[in-house]
Amino acid sequence: MIYLDNAATTRILPQVLEAMMPYLNEEYGNPSSFYGLGQRSKKAIELARESVADVICAKKNEIYFTSGGSEADNWAIRGAAYLGGQSGKKHIISSQFEHHAVLHALDFLEKEGYEITLLPITSDGFVDLDQLKDAIREDTCLVTIMYANNEIGTIQPISEIGRICREKNILFHTDAVQAVGSEHIDVNDLKVDMLSISGHKVHAPKGVGALYIRSGVALPNLIFGGAQESKRRAGTENVASIVGFGKAMEILKQNMDKNNEYVLGLRENLIDHILKEIPRTRLNGDRKKRLPGNINISFEGIEGESILLMLGQHDISASTGSACTSGSLDPSHVLLALGLSHETSHGSLRISISELNTLEEIDKVKEVLPGIIKKLRDMSPIWKG
Amino acid sequence: MDYSDKVMDHFYNPRNIGEIENPDGVGEVGNAKCGDIMKMMIKVENGVISDVKFKTFGCGAAIATSSMGTELIKGKTLKEAWKLSNQAVVEALGGLPSVKVHCSVLAEQAIKAAITDYCQKNGLDCQALTADI
Numbered sequence: 001m002i003y004l005d006n007a008a009t010t011r012i013l014p015q016v017l018e019a020m021m022p023y024l025n026e027e028y029g030n031p032s033s034f035y036g037l038g039q040r041s042k043k044a045i046e047l048a049r050e051s052v053a054d055v056i057c058a059k060k061n062e063i064y065f066t067s068g069g070s071e072a073d074n075w076a077i078r079g080a081a082y083l084g085g086q087s088g089k090k091h092i093i094s095s096q097f098e099h100h101a102v103l104h105a106l107d108f109l110e111k112e113g114y115e116i117t118l119l120p121i122t123s124d125g126f127v128d129l130d131q132l133k134d135a136i137r138e139d140t141c142l143v144t145i146m147y148a149n150n151e152i153g154t155i156q157p158i159s160e161i162g163r164i165c166r167e168k169n170i171l172f173h174t175d176a177v178q179a180v181g182s183e184h185i186d187v188n189d190l191k192v193d194m195l196s197i198s199g200h201k202v203h204a205p206k207g208v209g210a211l212y213i214r215s216g217v218a219l220p221n222l223i224f225g226g227a228q229e230s231k232r233r234a235g236t237e238n239v240a241s242i243v244g245f246g247k248a249m250e251i252l253k254q255n256m257d258k259n260n261e262y263v264l265g266l267r268e269n270l271i272d273h274i275l276k277e278i279p280r281t282r283l284n285g286d287r288k289k290r291l292p293g294n295i296n297i298s299f300e301g302i303e304g305e306s307i308l309l310m311l312g313q314h315d316i317s318a319s320t321g322s323a324c325t326s327g328s329l330d331p332s333h334v335l336l337a338l339g340l341s342h343e344t345s346h347g348s349l350r351i352s353i354s355e356l357n358t359l360e361e362i363d364k365v366k367e368v369l370p371g372i373i374k375k376l377r378d379m380s381p382i383w384k385g
Numbered sequence: 386m387d388y389s390d391k392v393m394d395h396f397y398n399p400r401n402i403g404e405i406e407n408p409d410g411v412g413e414v415g416n417a418k419c420g421d422i423m424k425m426m427i428k429v430e431n432g433v434i435s436d437v438k439f440k441t442f443g444c445g446a447a448i449a450t451s452s453m454g455t456e457l458i459k460g461k462t463l464k465e466a467w468k469l470s471n472q473a474v475v476e477a478l479g480g481l482p483s484v485k486v487h488c489s490v491l492a493e494q495a496i497k498a499a500i501t502d503y504c505q506k507n508g509l510d511c512q513a514l515t516a517d518i
Contacts, residue, residue, distance in 0.1 A: 303420055305386070305444035309396060322444065323420050331420065343417035379402055379448065381413065381424035381440035 002316040002361045006201075006293060007150050007178060007352035012244065013203040019247040020205070023240035031237050032226065041239045048246020052210050055249045056176075056195065057186040064211050064229045065242050069177040069198030070101035071222070072211035075233070076173040076194040077105045077144055079219035081114055083171070084141020090114045091140045095127050096337035098146050102175055103333075106144075119145075121337045125154030125285035133164060142171045147179035147195075151321060151334040151350060152285030153294025155183065162191030171217065177201055177209075181252060182260050182292050193217050199241065203354075204248035208241035259355040264292040266353050266362050271295055273366045278373050284338060284348060293353035296321070298335075298344045301383030302376040307349050310372040316365060321348040343382075388445055389479035395449035400456050403438045410506065412498025415491050421447045423495040425455065429503055432514075434458050434466055439495070446485035450474050454492035463500055467515035469493060 003011070023044065029037030031045055045065070053060040066072045077092075084090055094106055096118045106116045117135045119127050127145055136143075143165050148155045158174055165172035173194040176185065181202045187195055194217065199208040213219050213232075225234025275281060280300040299307065304320025311318055321332030323346060330336070331345035340348075351365070377383040388396070408426035415421040421443040428436035437459050441451040453474050458466040471489035475481050481489060504511035 301442065303443050303447070306396075306448065309386075309393075309445045313397065329419055341417070342420070346417070346420040379399065379440055380442045381422055382417065382442050 002314070002357075002364060004316060004318045004351045004353060004357065004361075004365070006354040006357075007153075007350065008319060009200045009206065010181075010203045010354055011356060012205055013248060013251060015251060016204055016244045016247045020240040020244040023243050027239075029239075031239060032228065041237075045237055045239060045242045045246075048242045048249075051246040051250040051253070052197065055180065055185070055253050056197075056212060057188060058212050059215065061230070062187075062212055062215055064213060064233050065237060065245075066209045066211055066233060067207055067238070068200070068209040069099075069175065069196050072196035072198070072209050073099070073101040073144075073173075073175050074105050075211055075222040076196060076213075076219070077102060077142065078109070078222060080142040080144075080171045080173060080194070081109050081112075082220050083218065084139075085114075087141075089139040089141035091117070091137050093117045093119065093132065093135050093140060093143045093145075095119045095121060095145050097121050097125075097149055097151075097334040098144070099150060099175055099177070102144055102146070121334075121339075123339050125149065125152045125338060126289070127156050127161070129157060129160055129164070132161060136164075136168055136170065140168070140170050142173065144173040144175070147174045147176035147183065147185075148291050149285070149334060150178045151332055152296045152338065153178070153291035153352075154285040155179065155289045155291065158192065159190045165193075166191045178291060182256065182263075184256070187212055187214065194219070199245040199248065202245075202248050202252055204245040205241045208238055208245045210245070255355070260292045262355055263353050263357075266357060266359065267293055267295060269359075270351065270353075270362050270365060271297075274369065277366075277370050281373075282344070284335060284340065291352075295351040295353070296335075296348060297351075298340065298348045299373050299377075300344070300347060301380045302373065303346050304348050306376050307372060310376065311365075311368070314364065314368050316368070318352075319350045321350065322346045386445065386485075387482050388449075389481075391477075391479040392445065392449040392481065395452040395478065396445045399439075399448055399452040401438050401452065401459065402440065404440065405436060405438050408438075410499040410501075410503025412495045412500070412502055414494045414498050415443070417442070420444070421488060421491055423447065423451050423491050425451070425495040425499045427458075427499045427503060429463065432462050432464075434461055434463065437499075443488065443491075444485070446481055446488040447491065449478055450481075450489045450492040451495065453477050454496055458496055463503070464515050466496055467500055469496055 029041040031042035177198040195212040200206040304322030335345035405426040471493040
C-alpha cells in the first residue's frame with residue numbers, strides 16, 4: 001500500500017508504540033491514585049507534557065491534554081466566547097477555510113447570539129491582514145485563524161496576526177493541527193494565546209491532543225469533573241496515548257528539519273512531474289508558503305472520487321475535495337473559499353506526503369497518474385481534448 | 386466508499402463508453418455544480434435502440450450507473466427504455482450506498498432526455514410513443 005493521505009492521519013511510529021505498550025499492559029494505574037502504580041502513570045504523562053511543551057517553546061504548565069484537535073478547538077473557542085460574553089464582547093473573527101471543528105463551533109455560538117466574521121481567503125490561499133484589521137471591532141473577543149490549512153497546506157501569517165491581536169488585547173487562538181509536524185513554532189514569538197495540537201497527525205495515536213493556553217488566560221473549562229489537568233480538563237487521563245503523543249513529539253523535535261527537507265524534495269518532484277506531464281491542471285494554493293508534504297491539484301474535466309478509485313487499483317491512498325466523498329452536495333468549502341468553481345473543486349486531488357514515504361512510491365504515482373487522468377478525461381463529456 | 390463488486394466492475398470496465406457519430410438522440414443531464422454530468426447518445430432503428438454510448442463526469446457511482454443504464458436499454462424498444470427506473474439500475478448493480486442513489490436518478494434522466502431528443506428531432510409525439518396503451 002502506498003499511503004499518501006498523511007493530512008488525514010499518520011501511522012504510529014514503532015518507538016511511539018513501544019513507549020505506549022507498558023501503559024496498555026502492566027502499567028494500568030490511574031494517575032490520580034496515591035500508590036506507586038498510579039504515580040508511575042502520573043510521572044509518564046508529566047514527561048509527555050514536557051515533550052509537547054518543548055516543541056512549541058511553551059512552559060509545561062501551559063499544556064493541557066485533550067482527546068484531540070477538535071476538543072482543543074472547541075475548548076479554546078467556546079471558552080474565549082464565554083469570557084467575551086462576560087464583558088459584553090460577542091464578536092469573533094475567523095476565516096472561511098477553517099476546519100469544521102472551528103466553523104461548526106462558531107455556528108453554534110452564532111445561534112447563541114454571537115456575531116461571527118469569516119474572513120475571505122486570497123486566491124493563493126491566505127488570510128488578508130488588512131481585512132483582519134478592518135474586521136476588528138470594540139466588541140471583538142476572539143480571533144481564531146488556522147496555522148496551516150489541511151486541504152491546501154498554505155501557511156498563514158500567524159506572528160503578524162498575533163501582533164495585531166496583542167496590540168488590541170484580543171485573545172488569539174490558532175488551530176495548528178496540520179502545522180505542528182513541520183513548522184518551527186514558538187508560541188511566545190507568535191503571541192498566540194491558545195494553540196491546538198492533534199496527536200494522530202504527528203505519528204501518535206488517535207484520540208489525544210493538546211491545547212496550549214498561555215499563562216494568565218483564564219479560559220473556563222469545557223469539561224468539568226475531577227481535578228485532572230490542574231482542574232482545567234476533567235477525565236481520567238488517556239495515559240497510553242498521552243505517553244505515545246509525548247514520544248512522538250520528542251522524535252519530531254529531533255527530526256523535523258531532516259524530515260522537512262526530505263518530504264519537500266519528494267513533493268517538488270511529484271508536483272513538477274504532474275504539472276509538466278498532464279495538461280490543464282492547477283496547483284491549488286501558493287506553492288512556496290505551504291506545508292512541505294501537501295499537494296492539492298485540480299484536473300480539468302474529471303471528478304475527484306473517480307481519481308481515487310483508479311489510484312485504488314494501484315493500492316494508492318489519497319483524498320479529494322469532491323463532494324462525492326463527503327456525503328454532502330457541496331465540494332470542499334476550502335476550495336470554494338479559494339474562488340474555485342464547483343467543477344474545479346470537484347476535480348481536485350490531495351496528496352499529503354510524510355517522511356515514511358519513499359521515492360519509489362512517488363515514482364509509482366508519477367507512473368500511473370497521467371494514464372488515470374487520460375482515461376477519465378476520455379470518459380468525460382466536458383473534456384474537450 | 387462501500388461499493389459492490391458489480392459497481393466496481395462497471396467503473397473499471399465501463400460498457401458502451403464513447404460517442405456515436407450522427408446520433409439519433411442525445412441527452413445530457415446534471416451539472417458541474419453537483420459534480421455529475423451524464424451524456425447519452427442513442428441510435429434508433431425501427432423503434433429499437435440499436436446502439437447507445439455514454440460519457441460521464443462524476444464519481445464511481447455516476448460512471449457505474451451510466452454504464453449499467455446503457456446495458457439495460459441496448460436492444461430495447463423506446464417504450465421499454467423509457468420505463469427504466471433508477472431503482473432497476475441500482476438493483477442491477479447489486480445496490481448502492483444510500484448517499485449515492487441520486488446518481489442512478491441521473492442515469493434514468495439521461496435516458497429519458499436522449500429519447501425525448503430523438504422524438505423532437507423526428508417530429509414524433511414522445512408521450513404517445515412511450516405511454517402504455
